[in-house]
Amino acid sequence: MSDHTADGLRGLVAAFLRTHDPSGDRTGFLRARFDAGLAWVHHPPGRGGLGAPPHLQAVVDDAFAEAGAPDNQPRRNSIGLGMAAPTLLRHASEAQCRRWLRPLWTGEEVWCQLFSEPDAGSDLASLRTRAVPDGDGWVVDGQKVWTSLAHEARWAILLARTDPAAPKHHGLTYFVCDMAAPGVQVRPLRQATGEAEFNEVFLTGVRIPDTHRIGEVGHGWRIARTTLMNERVAIGGRPLPREGGMVGVLARLWRERPDLRTGGLHEEVLHAWVRAEAARLAALRLRQLVAAGQPGPEGSAVKLSFAELSQRISGLEVELRGAEGLRHDDWTMRRPVAPDLLGRTATYRYLRARGNSIEGGTSEILRTIIAERVLGLPAEPRVDR
Numbered sequence: 552m553s554d555h556t557a558d559g560l561r562g563l564v565a566a567f568l569r570t571h572d573p574s575g576d577r578t579g580f581l582r583a584r585f586d587a588g589l590a591w592v593h594h595p596p597g598r599g600g601l602g603a604p605p606h607l608q609a610v611v612d613d614a615f616a617e618a619g620a621p622d623n624q625p626r627r628n629s630i631g632l633g634m635a636a637p638t639l640l641r642h643a644s645e646a647q648c649r650r651w652l653r654p655l656w657t658g659e660e661v662w663c664q665l666f667s668e669p670d671a672g673s674d675l676a677s678l679r680t681r682a683v684p685d686g687d688g689w690v691v692d693g694q695k696v697w698t699s700l701a702h703e704a705r706w707a708i709l710l711a712r713t714d715p716a717a718p719k720h721h722g723l724t725y726f727v728c729d730m731a732a733p734g735v736q737v738r739p740l741r742q743a744t745g746e747a748e749f750n751e752v753f754l755t756g757v758r759i760p761d762t763h764r765i766g767e768v769g770h771g772w773r774i775a776r777t778t779l780m781n782e783r784v785a786i787g788g789r790p791l792p793r794e795g796g797m798v799g800v801l802a803r804l805w806r807e808r809p810d811l812r813t814g815g816l817h818e819e820v821l822h823a824w825v826r827a828e829a830a831r832l833a834a835l836r837l838r839q840l841v842a843a844g845q846p847g848p849e850g851s852a853v854k855l856s857f858a859e860l861s862q863r864i865s866g867l868e869v870e871l872r873g874a875e876g877l878r879h880d881d882w883t884m885r886r887p888v889a890p891d892l893l894g895r896t897a898t899y900r901y902l903r904a905r906g907n908s909i910e911g912g913t914s915e916i917l918r919t920i921i922a923e924r925v926l927g928l929p930a931e932p933r934v935d936r
């Protein structure tokens with residue numbers, strides 16, 4: 552029986568480190584950490600956790616970091632860790648969790664999200680990719696778009712239509728798709744930054760075994776909502792130290808380059824700093840609430856304010872730097888292994904931040920969700936994302 556206190560968990564980490572060398576084989580170390588229940592401490596035993604209170608995760612992570620232990624490189628698998636894992640934990644079978652959670656957490660298997668389609672973004676439930684029953688599985692045909700890191704992914708969470716005759720929210724089913732399966736074609740889509748972080752994905756006669764279906768046939772929308780609510784927290788509620796992220800870049804520039812300062816911008820920089828700190832603390836609080844249960848519509852607020860702030864702060868940086876801030880250093884087409892919101896230059900940050908108010912639900916959609924589901928204002932015509 553584990554001692555679910557901070558000291559108890561520090562003791563478990565110390566005992567683990569006595570028998571596992573953090574400077575040895577990275578994958579072996581991470582697998583053993585998962586098996587010891589020290590990956591996601593709030594998960595149940597057998598699924599990477601100990602059933603411990605979620606706030607103790609930071610205690611465990613800090614203890615491993617202090618020992619110089621390798622981490623699971625979370626930026627490389629942000630969709631897996633932030634969206635697929637909580638969805639699997641809530642809706643997948645025991646066998647499915649056993650198959651997928653460990654390599655997901657260790658980073659051996661990267662995940663992507665096959666949700667959006669050319670005519671189904673905000674109105675996601677109108678998607679047209681079909682999954683048709685065939686023997687002991689399904690055959691999937693359709694096109695997905697804006698699929699971040701599909702070029703790196705081993706698995707995808709996939710939403711497909713299994714009953715075209717049913718009302719649109721009831722005809723969907725949730726699957727896990729093998730990105731190495733015949734019929735999956737990934738083509739890069741180049742962004743304003745010059746990079747191709749995302750892709751279009753063509754699915755042609757892709758076979759998915761029924762054992763890779765998550766939940767009941769026709770219940771895909773309910774399961775997708777778990778993914779979408781976690782997505783907003785994953786994007787907007789990342790744990791950051793004070794002056795972490797975009798505001799840190801701006802604050803350092805302000806301190807180190809007095810030659811760039813102008814009176815008018817002083818107030819703007821201060822204002823952005825205060826808003827960023829308030830957003831960071833709100834995200835911290837939200838993460839604690841989320842760890843104690845599933846995220847609610849409040850996650851939309853942190854995602855919305857993250858997008859507004861990163862666009863405003865990256866704009867301020869470009870303004871501060873003047874002509875120098877307009878120089879984009881390199882427009883080489885690359886397919887990065889992880890999204891990089893901070894990038895290399897002010898222009899990169901400015902251009903990449905444009906996508907923040909689109910990815911994970913647009914700011915317009917999030918405002919509607921906040922108005923209706925948080926503030927209880929009268930409903931507008933239905934939005935689905």
Ligand SMILES: Cc1cc2nc3c(=O)[nH]c(=O)nc-3n(C[C@H](O)[C@H](O)[C@H](O)COP(=O)(O)OP(=O)(O)OC[C@H]3O[C@@H](n4cnc5c(N)ncnc54)[C@H](O)[C@@H]3O)c2cc1C
Nearest residue numbers: 664666667672673697698699906909910911912913915934
């Ligand atoms: C960087 C990035 C990464 C992404 N990664 C992924 C991924 O990995 N997987 C994935 O599935 N998708 C991904 N997406 C797609 C993203 O989820 C969609 O772009 C988003 O949901 C918007 O859909 P859309 O692009 O079809 O725009 P549309 O839904 O066509 O919207 C166009 C405009 O109309 C507005 N609008 C639409 N409906 C309403 C309404 N009811 N009320 C008010 N305004 C409305 C929108 O706010 C927007 O301004 C990514 C997008 C970006 C930018």
